[in-house]
Amino acid sequence: MKGLTYTQLRDRFAPCLLHETTEGYVPVPVSERLAQAIWFDQRLQRGKLQTSDGRRVRVVSPGWWNLEAGPDFRRAVIAFDDDAPQLGDVEVHLRANDWRQHGHDGDPLYNNVALHVALWHSGGERPATTANGRAISRLIMSDHLDAPIEQLYDTMDPADYPYDLDSHVGRCEARLRALPAETIVALLDEAGLDRLHNKARRMTRWIQRAGIEQALYAGLMEALGYKHNKEPMRRLAARLPVARLRELPAAQAQGLLLGVAGFLPERTLAAADTGTRRYVKALWDVWWRARDEFEGGELARASWRLAGLRPANFPWRRLAAVAQLLSTHWELWPKIEAALTARREAQRAARLEALFADVEDPYWSRRYSFASKAQPKAEQLIGEARARDIVINVVLPAAIAQAAPEERPDLAEAAEKIFAGYAATEPNALARFTAHRLFGQRPSRGIRTAARQQGLLQIFHDFCLNDRSACAQCKFPELVAQFAGR
Numbered sequence: 001m002k003g004l005t006y007t008q009l010r011d012r013f014a015p016c017l018l019h020e021t022t023e024g025y026v027p028v029p030v031s032e033r034l035a036q037a038i039w040f041d042q043r044l045q046r047g048k049l050q051t052s053d054g055r056r057v058r059v060v061s062p063g064w065w066n067l068e069a070g071p072d073f074r075r076a077v078i079a080f081d082d083d084a085p086q087l088g089d090v091e092v093h094l095r096a097n098d099w100r101q102h103g104h105d106g107d108p109l110y111n112n113v114a115l116h117v118a119l120w121h122s123g124g125e126r127p128a129t130t131a132n133g134r135a136i137s138r139l140i141m142s143d144h145l146d147a148p149i150e151q152l153y154d155t156m157d158p159a160d161y162p163y164d165l166d167s168h169v170g171r172c173e174a175r176l177r178a179l180p181a182e183t184i185v186a187l188l189d190e191a192g193l194d195r196l197h198n199k200a201r202r203m204t205r206w207i208q209r210a211g212i213e214q215a216l217y218a219g220l221m222e223a224l225g226y227k228h229n230k231e232p233m234r235r236l237a238a239r240l241p242v243a244r245l246r247e248l249p250a251a252q253a254q255g256l257l258l259g260v261a262g263f264l265p266e267r268t269l270a271a272a273d274t275g276t277r278r279y280v281k282a283l284w285d286v287w288w289r290a291r292d293e294f295e296g297g298e299l300a301r302a303s304w305r306l307a308g309l310r311p312a313n314f315p316w317r318r319l320a321a322v323a324q325l326l327s328t329h330w331e332l333w334p335k336i337e338a339a340l341t342a343r344r345e346a347q348r349a350a351r352l353e354a355l356f357a358d359v360e361d362p363y364w365s366r367r368y369s370f371a372s373k374a375q376p377k378a379e380q381l382i383g384e385a386r387a388r389d390i391v392i393n394v395v396l397p398a399a400i401a402q403a404a405p406e407e408r409p410d411l412a413e414a415a416e417k418i419f420a421g422y423a424a425t426e427p428n429a430l431a432r433f434t435a436h437r438l439f440g441q442r443p444s445r446g447i448r449t450a451a452r453q454q455g456l457l458q459i460f461h462d463f464c465l466n467d468r469s470a471c472a473q474c475k476f477p478e479l480v481a482q483f484a485g486r
């Protein structure tokens with residue numbers, strides 16, 4: 001690639017298609033992001049849309065612009081012919097055949113796509129199918145644009161999408177904009193507290209079923225699975241209960257956790273260094289004796305999603321931390337209770353976080369995988385941000401859940417105080433999305449605490465997630481009006 005210009009390299013790595021027509025015409029480079037923006041803004045002759053297989057299409061909602069792996073738009077609402085509107089994902093490409101060229105026909109992440117949208121036809125067009133063999137209808141936008149592509153190119157800036165625009169805000173935005181800041185803050189605070197108590201109710205059910213230590217362990221595992229590996233972490237916690245792990249020193253608990261998770265490598269690691277060979281042998285010594293107990297219960301490697309994870313966040317590092325945590329602290333609840341009631345109130349949150357962030361492991365603190373070299377500097381197994389999330393999402397709800405049966409209102413009070421005192425963090429994709437829908441380009445209105453961020457998420461789950469009408473039938477604007485008039 002030596003000697004290639006930036007433009008030549010860009011076309012290789014981030015291709016744009018040049019749209020050319022007649023002589024003397026200045027071609028416009030059209031990127032996939034512009035095609036996505038055209039879909040998002042529905043710059044189409046609505047009422048006349050038809051798929052390549054002859055079905056009429058009505059787009060109730062183009063969906064939510066997805067900034068993570070998977071289809072470009074989530075939860076679009078689309079009606080075909082006279083059928084009732086259906087919820088599904090939408091994938092947008094420049095050319096019809098990009099669906100196959102991008103390998104979506106073999107990727108289960110795209111199984112929920114309801115419509116494939118392409119800006120242009122391809123020569124020798126091939127149908128789009130999902131990994132589970134379902135045929136997907138295709139809409140070619142160039143047959144239906146409401147203005148020439150050159151005009152759209154000149155007037156739409158793909159860099160503005162999806163959040164730097166005042167379009168695509170929810171119906172509730174106008175109502176919220178009219179409210180004084182203190183009313184919005186009160187609304188978000190109450191929604192945040194509601195979320196905390198919802199989590200406490202879930203924790204209560206877990207505690208009643210399996211006891212506080214198993215409930216904390218299950219919550220911890222779920223939190224360490226973060227977004228993509230919550231489900232396998234949950235299953236692992238159910239198959240390998242905390243009571244079984246607590247009988248063991250950390251190194252043996254790791255053998256069981258990594259064994260049931262399906263992460264143990266081959267015993268013959270010829271290329272591995274001595275430290276890894278010794279460690280893997282020790283794990284196998286444990287797993288070899290215990291595996292019959294879990295026969296058929298090991299998780300398949302395919303249950304785990306590793307693509308896109310930072311090496312520091314690989315699940316085997318998290319599991320190593322869980323093993324250390326259980327052996328170091330043996331019982332978590334007494335440690336949590338002590339931190340919650342520490343005499344110095346200002347130190348309570350830090351003490352709770354330290355329970356998780358300070359965990360170390362002689363092998364995994366310096367390794368990212370069995371194949372990696374030992375790093376010169378140790379890296380946290382559970383970073384500070386994750387430790388804080390564990391406190392907010394697991395520990396504080398557990399404290400509130402324990403307060404009633406133990407007749408300890410002081411625990412619930414301490415938990416609520418810590419919750420209210422946390423500053424806001426970098427919002428996740430869902431919080432950003434909801435903030436934009438509710439507040440447009442003023443998303444930071446009052447959202448300076450973690451509790452208010454949680455409030456945003458609660459509103460998302462209570463209203464946005466259940467809406468299939470592009471806001472038309474959502475009752476949140478009415479709730480806002482009632483709240484303001486209290």
Ligand code: SF4
Binds near residue numbers: 169437438463467477
């Ligand atoms: S669905 Fe409801 S809460 Fe969500 S943006 Fe629309 S009006 Fe607002």
